[in-house]
Amino acid sequence: MGECFGLLGPNGAGKTTTIEILEGLLEPTRGEVEILGRHWGKNDRELREWLGISLQETKLPEKLTVREVLSLFRSFYQKGREPGEVIAQVELTEKEKAWVSKLSGGQRQRLAVACALVGDPKILFLDEPTTGLDPQSRRQLWDIIRQFKQNSGTVLLTTHYMDEAERLCDRVAIIDHGKVIALGSPVEMIATLGGEHVVEFALENTNGQILTPEHLANLASVKSVRKEADSYSLHVQEPHLAIPGLIGYLQETGATLARLTTRHASLEDVFVKLTGRHLREE
Numbered sequence: 001m002g003e004c005f006g007l008l009g010p011n012g013a014g015k016t017t018t019i020e021i022l023e024g025l026l027e028p029t030r031g032e033v034e035i036l037g038r039h040w041g042k043n044d045r046e047l048r049e050w051l052g053i054s055l056q057e058t059k060l061p062e063k064l065t066v067r068e069v070l071s072l073f074r075s076f077y078q079k080g081r082e083p084g085e086v087i088a089q090v091e092l093t094e095k096e097k098a099w100v101s102k103l104s105g106g107q108r109q110r111l112a113v114a115c116a117l118v119g120d121p122k123i124l125f126l127d128e129p130t131t132g133l134d135p136q137s138r139r140q141l142w143d144i145i146r147q148f149k150q151n152s153g154t155v156l157l158t159t160h161y162m163d164e165a166e167r168l169c170d171r172v173a174i175i176d177h178g179k180v181i182a183l184g185s186p187v188e189m190i191a192t193l194g195g196e197h198v199v200e201f202a203l204e205n206t207n208g209q210i211l212t213p214e215h216l217a218n219l220a221s222v223k224s225v226r227k228e229a230d231s232y233s234l235h236v237q238e239p240h241l242a243i244p245g246l247i248g249y250l251q252e253t254g255a256t257l258a259r260l261t262t263r264h265a266s267l268e269d270v271f272v273k274l275t276g277r278h279l280r281e282e
């Protein structure tokens, strides 16, 4: 079993820059890249054979067929896989003779990943492979990533979808403003929040004065409190203890609930805790 490592962060965080430095496409201003014991500038040929790359935006020749594109990419490598087999793996067999210009967004993206797979790489670099895709195409790409991992490959994935990172990644690094602000497995990171559950609620009459965050924080099983624009979110360890306490407190203050929901804490919550911002705010 290989590993899927995720680079997570909002737009402009530095994910593409980081991955392109690792891919040998950008020069680092500082530091050195070591991949499988090899270095850019010394072992370039070897590294190019070992890495499979799908860029954030892939421009493929519009008037080549799917098959021709893959044969072209296969010719860049000494060793590699049979193009037809890779086409089947990304479920494009039906489109083998179709021009790139006729493909949908999801099909293009799978073709881009196929180009990265056809050299039979040890490491697969995927920069936002699912951004803008429909749910079905996203799932197809997830399956391709899982298969690669099962065959002992390493995947380095960037994404700003936290749910995707939670599902696919064994470890993630959260990047903000060009710096790694957290590193670990999704489960470990979520555990740092103290409570694995989030209780979100809003009040009927929005005079927020009546609830004090300190009071909310002192309720049973509540680990932390965050006031959002028109709601509150509580990180709690045990919702069955926290919710009765909350209802009791609301009754004391005469506040009426407009809504209350509970959910599992996510990597998005980790990001909010670390930065005070939501991922998509900017």
Ligand SMILES: Nc1ncnc2c1ncn2[C@@H]1O[C@H](COP(=O)(O)OP(=O)(O)O)[C@@H](O)[C@H]1O
Binding pocket: 009, 010, 011, 012, 013, 014, 015, 016, 017, 018, 177, 178, 179
């Ligand atoms: N470590 C860094 N220090 C300073 N600027 C950076 C750093 N990483 C990236 N940048 C700059 O930030 C901008 C956005 O970076 P990019 O890698 O495209 O972000 P992302 O892929 O996360 O959206 C680029 O102009 C890039 O040059």
Ligand SMILES: [Mg+2]
Binding pocket: 015, 016, 017, 056, 127, 128
């Ligand atoms: Mg990017």
